Amino acid sequence: xxxxxxxxxxxxxxxxxxxxxxxxxxxxxxxxxxxxxxxxxxxxxxxxxxxxxxxxxxxxxxxxxxxxxxxxxxxxxxxxxxxxxxxxxxxxxxxxxxxxxxxxxxxxxxxxxxxxxxxxxxxxxxxxxxxxxxxxxxxxxxxxxxxxxxxxxxxxxxxxxxxxxxxxxxxxxxxxxxxxxxxxxxxxxxxxxxxxxxxxxxxxxxxxxxxxxxxxxxxxxxxxxxxxxxxxxxxxxxxxxxxxxxxxxxxxxxxxxxxxxxxxxxxxxxxxxxxxxxxxxxxxxxxxxxxxxxxxxxxxxxxxxxxxxxxxxxxxxxxxxxxxxxxxxxxxxxxxxxxxxxxxxxxxxxxxxxxxxxxxxxxxxxxxxxxxxxxxxxxxxxxxxxxxxxxxxxxxxxxxxxxxxxxxxxxxxxxxxxxx
Amino acid sequence: xxxxxxxxxxxxxxxxxxxxxxxxxxxxxxxxxxxxxxxxxxxxxxxxxxxxxxxxxxxxxxxxxxxxxxxxxxxxxxxxxxxxxxxxxxxxxxxxxxxxxxxxxxxxxxxxxxxxxxxxxxxxxxxxxxxxxxxxxxxx
Numbered sequence: 001x002x003x004x005x006x007x008x009x010x011x012x013x014x015x016x017x018x019x020x021x022x023x024x025x026x027x028x029x030x031x032x033x034x035x036x037x038x039x040x041x042x043x044x045x046x047x048x049x050x051x052x053x054x055x056x057x058x059x060x061x062x063x064x065x066x067x068x069x070x071x072x073x074x075x076x077x078x079x080x081x082x083x084x085x086x087x088x089x090x091x092x093x094x095x096x097x098x099x100x101x102x103x104x105x106x107x108x109x110x111x112x113x114x115x116x117x118x119x120x121x122x123x124x125x126x127x128x129x130x131x132x133x134x135x136x137x138x139x140x141x142x143x144x145x146x147x148x149x150x151x152x153x154x155x156x157x158x159x160x161x162x163x164x165x166x167x168x169x170x171x172x173x174x175x176x177x178x179x180x181x182x183x184x185x186x187x188x189x190x191x192x193x194x195x196x197x198x199x200x201x202x203x204x205x206x207x208x209x210x211x212x213x214x215x216x217x218x219x220x221x222x223x224x225x226x227x228x229x230x231x232x233x234x235x236x237x238x239x240x241x242x243x244x245x246x247x248x249x250x251x252x253x254x255x256x257x258x259x260x261x262x263x264x265x266x267x268x269x270x271x272x273x274x275x276x277x278x279x280x281x282x283x284x285x286x287x288x289x290x291x292x293x294x295x296x297x298x299x300x301x302x303x304x305x306x307x308x309x310x311x312x313x314x315x316x317x318x319x320x321x322x323x324x325x326x327x328x329x330x331x332x333x334x335x336x337x338x339x340x341x342x343x344x345x346x347x348x349x350x351x352x353x354x355x356x357x358x359x360x361x362x363x364x365x366x367x368x369x370x371x372x373x374x375x376x377x378x379x380x381x382x383x384x385x386x387x388x389x390x391x392x393x394x395x396x397x398x399x400x401x402x403x404x405x406x407x408x409x410x411x412x413x414x415x416x417x418x419x420x
Numbered sequence: 421x422x423x424x425x426x427x428x429x430x431x432x433x434x435x436x437x438x439x440x441x442x443x444x445x446x447x448x449x450x451x452x453x454x455x456x457x458x459x460x461x462x463x464x465x466x467x468x469x470x471x472x473x474x475x476x477x478x479x480x481x482x483x484x485x486x487x488x489x490x491x492x493x494x495x496x497x498x499x500x501x502x503x504x505x506x507x508x509x510x511x512x513x514x515x516x517x518x519x520x521x522x523x524x525x526x527x528x529x530x531x532x533x534x535x536x537x538x539x540x541x542x543x544x545x546x547x548x549x550x551x552x553x554x555x556x557x558x559x560x
Contacts, residue, residue: 072555074538080469080530083560084507085485174538175554295487295504307488308502 034225034267035195037154038106038133045105046351056287056316058104059344060135062302064293065090065123066112071139073173075203075231079112086112088294092122098292099130101312108159108289110137121149128155135159137199139173143185147192157195157267159227160186164200165214168207183221190222197267199227204244207383208255215264225267228253228276229339232303245335246326250278251378258375262368268339270363271356272346276337277370280346284325284333288344290315300324302340304332444531446470448524455499458516459491462501464524471506471526476518483525484512491516529558 042059049057066089069079079086090098099107107127114120115138127134133155140160150156163172166179189196198218202211218226230249244252253276266273274280286301296308297315301324309315325341326333333341349356445468452458465472466489473483488502499516506526538555545553 068560069557072533072557074533074535074555079557082469082471082485082506082526082529083558084471085504087560088504088509171538176552178554305487307490 035154041105041133042347043351046347050352056321058102058287058290058312059347060106060108060289061099061102061104062108062110062289062291062340063090063095063098064111064291065095065109065114065117065120067294068116069111069113069139070116070141071113071173071175071178075172075201077232078110085294089117090292090294092119092126095123096126096130098297098312099127099132102290102292104132104290106133106135108135108137113139113142115142115146120146124150124156128153131155133157135197137161138185139178140182140185141178143182144188147185147188147194150194152193152195154195157197157224158185158189159197159199160223162198162200162214162218163202164206165210165217168210168214172201172203186221186223196223197225197227198223199229201229201231202244202252202256203231204248205383206252208252209379211256212261212379215261219263219265225265227267227339228256228273230276230337232336232338244337246337249276249335249337253277254372255375255378258370258372259379260369269343269346269350269360271349271360272339272343274363275342275346282342282345282349283327284336284341285344285348286321286324286341287316287319288348289340303336303338444528445524446526446528446531449521452519452521455496455516458519458522459499461522462486462489462491462516462519465522466501468524468526468528469530470524470528473521473523473525474503474514474519475521475523476514477520482512482514484508485526 046059067079067081068086068089109123114136117123124134124136135157137159138161140158143158143160160182162179162182163169169179169182170176186196200214215226230244230253253273257273257277271280275282289302290312291298291302296310297312298308299306299315299319300321304324309318322328324330324333326336350360351357445464448464450457450461452461465486471483471485473481475481482503482505484503484505486501486503489500491499493499497515497517500513501516503512503514504510505512533555541555542553
């Protein structure tokens with residue numbers, strides 16, 4: 001069988017597979033956090049790239065229109081620049097040119113805080129006109145205030161950055177009250193009919209029971225789905241103490257995502273989640289989510305800065321791709337399991353072979369709860385590294401809060417036991 | 421390694437990445453007496469989170485943020501860095517062999533902002549009875 005014929009077979013299977021989902025949806029079973037039209041767009045895009053024989057193609061453009069932010073998170077390596085760089089921003093025309101050069105069907109707009117961009121309305125409208133699926137990544141501090149700038153669209157999703165339950169999130173973003181403001185923004189956006197997801201970065205010391213409680217809270221808020229990623233050890237981040245190594249990442253995500261509540265929906269590839277849980281191995285696809293910002297096209301990926309190219313073609317042609325990814329031996333990649341490198345690998349696996357497609361189908365339709373007794377037992381254990389969860393805040397906040405938190409966590413753990 | 425970070429991110433036995441230690445380079449103004457030395461200092465400047473000031477052989481000085489460098493060619497005349505000039509959107513390309521000095525004149529915007537610092541600040545403010553405690557970005 002030729003590669004082209006194999007791809008066509010996979011394409012047909014994908015079509016059958018994807019078209020079966022609405023039936024399930026009509027039956028009242030919400031099985032996934034991504035709309036059919038978006039899945040279809042991504043599937044046809046990936047398969048068309050493979051049919052064209054392209055070895056390297058982008059899946060999501062990471063478009064950073066500015067680095068300016070209204071938070072100052074210690075774990076963030078994205079905003080550590082001199083004032084004159086933080087004041088600069090991409091024009092809408094620069095954004096559109098990058099989108100055209102890249103050709104990816106999805107555009108993620110991180111930053112910095114994109115809602116601080118004075119022309120974010122024009123940028124979003126221009127991308128919607130180009131039929132790009134946009135994930136506007138925001139801390140939501142300004143979401144309620146600026147929501148009138150936008151109209152609900154299947155192409156626009158507010159991806160709200162929340163790093164866990166209230167005190168986890170507030171500690172993570174170095175701001176008390178940040179969680180409540182973000183939740184208000186989410187409620188308003190959901191009420192107005194916008195697509196809303198959450199994106200959560202987990203660091204060393206995250207409390208799995210609390211993260212699971214957070215999933216329940218987000219589902220109750222009515223978000224479409226949730227996104228997860230381990231934090232990356234940005235060279236430029238002020239804090240260098242709490243990034244996860246690979247072994248800890250697998251342990252943490254296995255504990256969190258095993259024995260899964262059926263109500264939880266994730267706006268991510270199920271195979272990527274299995275990768276985080278240690279059930280799959282993937283090589284990095286650093287070109288899968290290329291980054292464009294005020295410096296140009298970032299080499300090699302969203303996380304590392306080894307220089308910049310002026311065009312997307314130059315990025316693809318001049319980057320020494322073999323030097324990156326955990327398998328390359330590059331020490332800066334050794335601990336990375338972040339979505340920007342590995343979710344594209346998982347998506348390629350889904351649409352690149354019948355085996356990958358069937359694995360995705362199995363995970364989506366029948367994967368269910370990932371029953372795992374060890375993970376359940378791990379949920380009952382105290383968190384080993386408390387440097388990043390809310391205990392430090394609780395201790396300083398006083399005995400009452402600390403006791404309340406302990407009760408909440410105990411209740412959450414008990415609840416986890418009952419669910420399974 | 422010769423860059424700003426004495427870095428090894430290889431997993432330790434506990435599965436955690438080793439810590440990247442940032443040198444305090446603010447004010448650093450090394451003597452550059454060879455091209456390899458220039459290359460080493462440019463690497464530090466490229467990883468640095470603040471502005472630097474470069475003086476060339478004509479005595480001209482330019483201050484800005486180095487966002488790119490290319491020094492892989494065997495022809496050292498091809499080694500260049502790219503900089504965005506301070507308070508401007510202009511970019512300049514500078515050849516390594518034209519560089520006389522690199523002075524780390526800008527402030528390191530991330531220095532001293534670890535979680536430990538945040539926790540200490542939080543505890544102090546909490547003890548003083550403050551509410552809505554937070555770290556705000558520095559005004560631009």
